[in-house]
Amino acid sequence: MELSKQSGKASLSGRSSLQDYLRELLEKADITLGGDRPWDMQLNTPGVAERIFTGGSLGLGESYMDGDWEVQSLDEFIHRVLRARLARQVRPTRVLLHYLKARLLNRQTVSRAREVGERHYDLGNEFYGAMLDARMTYTCGYWKNASNLDEAQEAKLDLICRKLQLGPGMRVLDIGCGWGSFMAYAAEHYGVECVGITISRQQAEYARRKYPDLPLEFRLQDYREVDETFDRIVSIGMFEHVGDKNYRTYMEVAQRCLRDGGLFLLHTIGSNHRSHGSDPWIDKYIFPNGELPSVGQIGDAVDDLFVVEDLHNFGPDYDRTLMAWYRNFEEAWPRFAEELGERFFRMWRFYLLSCAGAFRARDLQLWQWVLSKGGTQDVYPRVT
Template sequence: MKSTTFAHSAFFDESSSSHRFVAELLEKADIRINGDRPWDIRFNAHRVIDEALARGNLGLGESYMNVAWDAERLDEFFHHLLRARLPDQINPRKLVFHHLRTRMLNLQTAKRAFEVGEAHYDLGNDFYAAMLDKRMTYTCGYWKNATTLDEAQEAKLDLICRKLELEPGMRVLDIGCGWGSFMAYAAEHYGVECVGLTISREQTEYGKQLMKHGLPVEFRLKDYRDETEQFDRIVSIGMFEHVGRKNYREYMEVAERCLKDNGLFLLHTIGKNVRDTSPDPWIDKYIFPNGELPALGHITDAAEELFVVEDLHNFGADYDKTLMAWHANFEANWHRFADTYGERFYRMWRYYLQSCAGAFRARDIQLWQFVLSKQGILGGYHRVS
């Protein structure tokens, strides 16, 4: 499905000081206004620049959703934009409240925990099945030796199992289990029993189907803070982004409480390069309510005196490939959902997938896997890859 574009120069006032400022900035990123290259921005309406200057990515994203501008390759537009660090040179005037809100309030309380499930993960299992791999894995794949999305996701799941040194009979806790792809894989290939925590009712219903096939996996519709059982291993894949800085320490305390003394804990999370930044306002409003990316220091601070960091692995560049594979599936299957979700949702989802791919391509955000132990492994941890 192609977006309608007009690309009229009349929508860009070259005499405006703000527009000249933005044009000069974009030139630093090799982006031209109303240019003809795939990553160039083309205006379809007035006030796009004013909205971006006033409200940052929230204004830019909403303008795109409203068909006010286009770029043939949004992923490359954001790659250019972020690689040149242009957002660092703009201070949106209307985002002060958003910044203070994320700093002063705990937006990830137990009471709020189910909001992201209802807003994002409960869109419908059919929708996600059309976009994701055959195992419904909604996190970064591992593309080291993979050529397809299915291969990359299975390689990621197996990598985690090997890092956790799983053995038959172990009980594993999956904090933020999604549709159970890790639990099913670990149970099938490593003979372990798994308990998964999720805040999505759709995911819980999907999990019941896995259990009907006789797999030793259990889905619990439950906030992580309420779990008290102890396990041989703990894994958390793509959930820490929903925890929030005011809860990082409590999250680690829960993991420490639920892990046996000789156990291992693998934490897989997206992360940001700079500590003192606010969550992206467009992502917060439209995609992941109350989400927040941690900086490296946030994680190590929260783990201090509770865990020993045995291993840290960054393969953030692989998320670029994963997101673009999801986008290809989304485009190929959109005709099935167009009547249900509509054009505005289409542009929102396209903006989400491709802007995030561009951010990972620019190395503006990262993907980390930590392996943690409670007391340190005698003789050291032997890394696998």
């Protein structure tokens, strides 16, 4: 374990306990152990500090799942921790293996790609239907002129259609199509035909049943297996599962499948720095083998393949989206409590609210990249 401070490395010798050190760190984020504000941390059992300092975010999340500590406003707690950059002062050796594996191994091969579909997206359509909007859109909404989740998600779908300059008769590929919300919206409002690929069997089956009368095709397929030509390509919230060892391959597939002069919109969560692997807790419990790209990593991946026409960041909107999902989840929980159990509830609560806090702290971003194959004839119009 290494504990560091701006003035250099500090030893724990001379401190009465790890809990005292935890108290000192949290005070830098205006968080009080045992305080009475919504973001103050309450310890329910001994040993929480030890789990945090030996396991980092994994120890923090697992001890929360076990009920070892509590906080009324978990999203604000995480926001304050990240804004104060406390994670930089806790570097546990326990999670080094996680990052070494991500650095050295390709954890997003074709054979492993379906793991996240089976473990996360196949939790059940009823579960996600209770948490998401009416269209089942599991990505960031666009809240510029929206007052509720349904409006924000429909605004996001329309924003993407306008950025892609969709028109009747176009053939569109949706890489990571989810439950088909974008494809259905684009077909209904812009007259296009769509092919969607997903690694979740439940998503594909749901979408086929829901949209039998629209010109949509849903495939259970890995992106690397696609070799057809499309007028437009879209990928909304799937790139986070690709991994840095596959970014270039992903872009080569998109470039190969896009007609000359066509547009490709990439909607992805992004990181402020290059990284290898995801947060250890998120990787273990929520999105196995996930990885968040940086601007530079995406730039490297598109080099000599695409012209970057536009880059739009509306990361703060993900905070509002996640909080809306959490309210829906909490309200619907009695329907799932017996089947999933209390530990799942605390796990999912930690997932949604910690991510909301991370976007609020601007530790995470949400980008929409518009890429063209060969460049547009005129200046690409700014669409908001």
